[in-house]
Amino acid sequence: MPADQAPTRFQPLYVQVKEHLLTRIVEGYWLPGSLLPSENQLAAELGVSQGTVRKALDEMTAEKVVVRRQGRGTFVSEHTQEQALFHFFRLADTEGISPAPSSQVISVKEREPTPGEVSKLQLKEGEAVTHILRVRSLADHPVVLEDVVVSCADFPDIAAKQPLPNTLYTLYQGQYGVSILKAKENIVAVAADENDKSLLQVPIGTALLRIERLAFSIDGRPVELRYSRCSTNHYSYQIELT
Amino acid sequence: MPADQAPTRFQPLYVQVKEHLLTRIVEGYWLPGSLLPSENQLAAELGVSQGTVRKALDEMTAEKVVVRRQGRGTFVSEHTQEQALFHFFRLADTEGISPAPSSQVISVKEREPTPGEVSKLQLKEGEAVTHILRVRSLADHPVVLEDVVVSCADFPDIAAKQPLPNTLYTLYQGQYGVSILKAKENIVAVAADENDKSLLQVPIGTALLRIERLAFSIDGRPVELRYSRCSTNHYSYQIELT
DNA sequence: AAGTGGTCTAGACCACGAG
């Protein structure tokens, strides 16, 4: 007994259930942090068995779209401070410890996008972007110089939201309903320039990490482009390959 | 009806099944590439239901310990050229394309480990290491200068295996039965020195990526420590955060 | 046609959290 209109091709039931639930979350029917109906309720509502709902929720749990708590229920993921931090902020010291970063916003401007931004963010003709420049510090030392570019269409009037939170992703989710679950990073080594010298307090020519990050929302659209220039004197970029 | 001796605490049955299967693979009872018994055979042999075996195999599939092929069966993962390459070799050009790297071995030596190597590789007292130095090229241009350090106990007489394959992990698995499934990387930016200048053909002071990788075998032991110095003039380190 | 993994169901019991 299929519970959904056929999407395009024959899909396993649990995939259809998953996409149905995902759609509701993306559309804001269930907000981040809210409790979903129980597996049995969803199963009854969609006309499938509880095991099928479970399999859909299992995959969504693996993708961190939802969080399950035994005895309580299943919740839409929330970008808490820790989550956003440990998931996307990869800098830590030799012990693997990352002190909570603080941020100092240098400027917030609306402007025309560059051709690279248009293609990477898949911007429409004439769409403007907001450009945030800030310095992030660990233990009171400036470590990262960050250029953040987002579409004004996705995030209108972001300049008015100041002071901006340390983790922008909680702002995106809380104020704009955009959940960042995936990102691609692209890392090269560059020499520090005049700008780096004054803002990161390193000599010109110091080797820095330059990280380009393209972040995707829950529905797979690229929504943020971010360039980070990192001093790696005291911290390193750490990641696990599996 | 439990199928395994209780490990330490009460564990779900499927976890016990998973650990049992994992042990057999680690011990070489089933070699990489070989076909496992069917789910029903395993279930009968272990005295659990087929669904429980399935759940164990599902997790092992997610961890890439095994590969399932519908209609054929479940196989122990093999480090093929592509897998090892695309899984752990993160350098690619702006289009995300990575030409097959070639390697030139500069030296292979046995020596005493440094204190850092002892602690990172968890070496026993008096255990020697093999140190491989090589240059890896993409499209005939030298791009990575690599120092690879492994324990002589894990990989005896590795010097005799020359010419070393491009992807050492296939050698580890094929000749020594050690499967690398997980690694931690630690990235900083450094300036090129004399050595980099001659081997990577870059000017002294050029910013390079320095990647420290600690690779773990299927049973969770650290077995290889590798330092890569990468020129990022034409290629960048690319990774997906999820 | 036979055997494999892939999906789906239905029902049972357990462990946890909250009232």
Next chain:
DNA sequence: TCGTGGTCTAGACCACTTG
């Protein structure tokens, strides 16, 4: 005590691969 997710089972049918 009740409702939740977590585990386990047993059996059915489907889709794919091979002979």
